[in-house]
Amino acid sequence: MAVNFPTITAEQLHPVAGVELGFAQAGIRKADKKDLLVIRLAPQTTVSGVFTTNAFCAAPVRVCKNHLAQRRGIRALVVNTGCANAGTGALGLANAERTCAELAKQLGIDDTQVLPFSTGVILEHLPMDNLLAGLPAAIEHLKEDNWYNAAQAIMTTDTLPKAVSKQIQIQGKTITLTGISKGAGMIKPNMATMLGYIATDAGIAQADLDDLTKTIADRSFNSITIDGDTSTNDSFIIMATHQSGVTLTQGTADYTAFANTLQQVATELAQLIVRDGEGATKFMSIVVERAENDNEAKRIAYSVAHSPLVKTAFYASDPNLGRILAAIGYAGVKDLDVDAIDVYLDDVHVATAGGRHPDYTEAQGQAVMNQAEITVRIVLHRGEAHATVWTCDFSHEYVTINADYRS
Template sequence: MAVGPATLPPMAAVKGFRLGTASAGIKKPGRRDLVVMELAEGSSVAGVFTRNAFCAAPVTLSKKHLGAGSVRYLLTNTGNANAGTGAEGMADAMSCCEALAAQTGQPVERIMPFSTGVIGEKLPVEKIVAAIPAALSALSDSGWEDAAQGIMTTDTRPKGATRTLALGDTTVTISGISKGAGMICPNMATMLAYVATDARVAPDHLQTLLSETADATFNRVTIDGDTSTNDSCVLVATGAAGMTLTPASHHWPAFADGVYAVLLELAQAIVRDGEGATKFITIEVSGASSQREALDTAYTIAHSPLVKTALFASDPNWGRILAAVGRAGIVDLDLNTLTINLGEVRIVENGGRAVTYTEAAGQAVMDREEIVIGVDLQRGDFAERVWTTDLSHDYVSINADYRS
């Protein structure tokens, strides 16, 4: 179950960036589950990572290697998160990096590892090492589709986004893939996302751009309120297009908008493919006295099991939305001035049900696949937007059977 088209868009190649995918048989024989990404020499790399205190071994190692600079390869396995594995997990992540380093002639510090899958199980290092040569042999600048499939776990569809920008006389490409369907409430980014551009951007500018853009995209989606141990998002700038961009550049706003568009599409694709999802929900909170107040209100609605199950049932039980706003922790909330809309239908005003509201109008909105819930707190000028899903029977089944 998922919302919207299931097809991966045609992915534009990024000069200086190649992807290779192989089957290591980590969880299921014959399944694509190992991806190697090769970065051109001199590429800039930025990353944002989970803030879960039990961050996975590959996250710790990737942050360390990113700090060392000059990253040349990204190594991703699915089927095993290598999280909650202690010192042995760190050693296993390093062993995988060492194997790839040996086969590419690179220092081990130039390899960033990523893992996703079951938490608390030993990483099958031997299977991963054995499959690395096949992934290297498959390296291609057109390998996006295979890689998008190779990083999937409970996803029902591959996720990708691409933009080609005409910046003066130069064409700059931005392409990316992501994975994630459950355990999604990013506190940095999403489960896994990889975005590359052939523009040349200095590492510090690239890091600032990624941090700000991920905060406005990946940090605004939630499926179930659970922040993963393995969340990682990487932005690579190869420089192969020959155009150098800085925040002072004439073309920087267009470039930054392109990066934002790709990350937003990838983030929303995760919501559309949320485990068991049948609805794509946008929650818009305006009139807040602070950004925090707007986000707290939006996430209280997005995380409410009662709201989410009503959405699944297409039940216009608007009182659940009202109750969520009321418990969002807003100090001195004026119930008589705030308004709540379901799509274009006003459901709450003057402290209760809007006089214009009808059950038929509410039902018409709830029957849609894509729904907007709008809250105007009438307290200030801050506004925020969050994207989420409904909560279905299938979500429970998927996660109850996850390890079987």
Template sequence: MAVGYQGLPKLHPVGGVRLGTTAAGIKKPGRPDLVLIELARGATASAVFTRNAFCAAPVILAREHLSAREPSYLLVNTGNANAGTGRQGLVDAQTCCEAVASRGGCEAADVLPFSTGVIGEPLPVATLTQGIPAAFSALVAEGWANAADGILTTDTVPKGSSRQVEIGGRPVTITGISKGAGMIRPDMATMLAFIATDAVVERDVLDGLLKRAAGLSFNRISVDGDTSTNDACVLMATGASGVKPEPGSDDFETLETAVTAVCRELAQLIVRDGEGATKFIAIKVVKGRDQKECTDVAYTIAHSPLVKTAFFASDPNWGRILAAVGRAGVPDLNLQAVTIHLNEVCIVSDGGRAADYEEARGQLVMDQEEITIRVDLSRGSAEATVWTCDFSYDYVRINAEYRT
């Protein structure tokens, strides 16, 4: 069970968005595996994709389609990533877009395809396209929770987040769903997130908003440091509320804060459901010279198998955290000035173990399920937070036994 999981919250419908989920038979019979998202005319959409050079066929096609126009439909299948499938993979993804377009009365370029599941198997195009009529029939505004189920692979829980804020005296909704359990499992290629708002946001403004929100959420999590061939995050703005916050205004700030909060919650849910995770760890690096050195330090800690196994063992092994900070490549770091805290307990100061540190106090923190590591570099005003989980026997089991 995911660390600190509270169940799926109420997911408010977003005007201009309908979702249809069906069991097309790509996975086990009866298991939802195909999700169709319909956007009303006039909606804008923005997406960020994996930086993996071996990106999957649907990523290539979705990026291409999105560059030309605003989408009418998003088609998401689980059970097969259509990755490592070469040229045939592109043909298959295009065929699926055409099937949606012919049923939906639009062009194939108006459809964005997304796939998640096993790498390297041919996409079962016939099975998938046979499910499309049922997905159309299932389209409803209240379809978010079903869709949250329909995009899962080996996740143990569905992931959703929803906010309603008031902008200029009128309600605006932001709702999103995500999936992913290894930060990326290339063989269950992996993180997907779909977020919609009924605010009016033009495409170039939406691009900037998504980039910033993802930078503070999906790009700040790590389960195992791997990066999928299929990662994608889509932000859609339908405009159905009629509310158009001007970029730079307080109203826009309200929207951006809410979108970022939804993204952060969806991202943290992926870490909480991390493979084999028993702890949820926030790594906060403060007083760095710039963002880059803060994230370098945070990720070096987050990716260290030694730190992660120590957390699994609830072992307040401050030496491993100190060594990770030391090898993060921060130039001219004044070690005497660096302090490291586990929650409120100072574990490192003056270049070594804090003088007043007692193991029993560190142990009290480590015994908790949610822990914050705070590294103070004491040389600037930048800061960054990264979320990760521990490294357990179950991580090895899940990833060693996945295909056997």
């Protein structure tokens, strides 16, 4: 029951010059499911990534960080679903390395030019025979016009494939940005991961791309939450192939225009994860304005977004202001003057001066709550910083999905 999930077709997804995608059904966990994705990148492609902060990070995350640090030029990505290769110790690390080595051999590149990704059950080892046997088929399928299949190939319990594609004119040329994502909560059976990949044919230097990836991630994949559980495998990768012939440099207007479009692609990909969140029936934007700094803005936004009481109230379409105020209050922000805070549900001014707004009526709140998409806006009047976090409600279906025994 995804919330306002847009229709996505293969035709909408523009190929990105220099990026070929191929998939296979390797039978890693289930038969008859695309579960292996290979992405081949043209030479000179710059690649940057951000990864989970979970101390229990998965073997492929460790290998990704190591290979990126070696700066040999990333030429391929390999993603499997069905098994997360997390909590798997030394053998897990060896299996991730071996996957890279086998793919590198078949593509004629170096092991360290491959980034591996896994998502699925944790505490189990990769079925290496199946995985490696699937590589030739994935390589055979490699083509630029394959983003929709790629989006399907990385799905686990996602109910819909997630992809966004945009084009922008810069210096008289068309720059393309196309991306895919997956994730729906950290879920049965330990299907953990949020994955995001965006490719562009723009040219961006490594240092600029590294900066950009962090900034973009912060306002997209690092601004969503379904249940507050950070997975062991979360990864977000940006690839810039330089094939458009346009090189963009930080500080120019062209760069800014490009960065804004990239941000839109990333934000929409992140929001698609929330819209398809486990059991989601509502899509909520928690906007905190006029905070003293970014940290407190995000802290309050997450406090509201994580509150089971706020989330169940939204599920029930209940304009339960007390729960929102309480969640703001326990966010742990020092010297918070609650009498100075204004709270809005969409455009309805619901709370002021530490209590209900005098003009507010329950009918106004109810009208907003009946919508599938709602903005909670919290104005702190402490400074100029702001943050937005996107989340979904908490339903019976969420409990059903996550209480279901692994099978």
